[in-house]
Amino acid sequence: xxxxxxxxxxxxxxxxxxxxxxxxxxxxxxxxxxxxxxxxxxxxxxxxxxxxxxxxxxxxxxxxxxxxxxxxxxxxxxxxxxxxxxxxxxxxxxxxxxxxxxxxxxxxxxxxxxxxxxxxxxxxxxxxxxxxxxxxxxxxxxxxxxxxxxxxxxxxxxxxxxxxxxxxxxxxxxxxxxxxxxxxxxxxxxxxxxxxx
Numbered sequence: 001x002x003x004x005x006x007x008x009x010x011x012x013x014x015x016x017x018x019x020x021x022x023x024x025x026x027x028x029x030x031x032x033x034x035x036x037x038x039x040x041x042x043x044x045x046x047x048x049x050x051x052x053x054x055x056x057x058x059x060x061x062x063x064x065x066x067x068x069x070x071x072x073x074x075x076x077x078x079x080x081x082x083x084x085x086x087x088x089x090x091x092x093x094x095x096x097x098x099x100x101x102x103x104x105x106x107x108x109x110x111x112x113x114x115x116x117x118x119x120x121x122x123x124x125x126x127x128x129x130x131x132x133x134x135x136x137x138x139x140x141x142x143x144x145x146x147x148x149x150x151x152x153x154x155x156x157x158x159x160x161x162x163x164x165x166x167x168x169x170x171x172x173x174x175x176x177x178x179x180x181x182x183x184x185x186x187x188x189x190x191x192x193x194x195x196x197x
Contacts, residue, residue, distance in 0.1 A: 007036070053068065069091075070111065095115045096173075101178055107141035112187055114175060115132060130169060
């Protein structure tokens with residue numbers, strides 16, 4: 001048993017722990033690198049993390065088959081799970097290190113991560129193949145949808161410096177996201193497209 005995902009609700013003003021030892025995800029395979037964001041209008045947190053793909057076995061666990069997926073769980077204001085754990089992406093190869101922020105304008109969250117599905121050696125149209133890229137999905141905050149949350153995939157690092165659709169070279173990784181009061185999402189990442197090594 002490797003990493004699991006736990007949480008607590010803590011009041012930093014009074015140094016009081018409101019709810020401790022919240023088990024968000026605990027299973028035999030590895031879960032790690034959680035990110036969390038509170039949605040005021042929904043009254044819920046969204047916790048996203050990476051975990052080993054359910055299809056991974058000792059025979060197919062490698063960088064080109066099944067690696068890590070991005071999954072999430074909505075958590076109520078008092079630390080209780082809202083609906084079931086749901087998968088944000090289970091694409092081939094690895095998806096890592098999610099980041100999340102809420103959009104108070106339309107009851108949603110944006111989850112971003114870096115993704116290895118199109119690395120060198122993997123099929124891709126059009127070429128060129130790359131290292132990692134930044135992907136994201138909007139997660140609907142309507143709790144009536146439970147685990148069936150509507151999401152749309154957006155590829156945010158696939159334009160080169162001229163603004164064309166050609167994928168950026170090398171690695172784009174370690175994203176961060178912030179959504180302002182107008183609902184505009186600002187996404188940043190580390191980028192190696194200009195590297196020469």
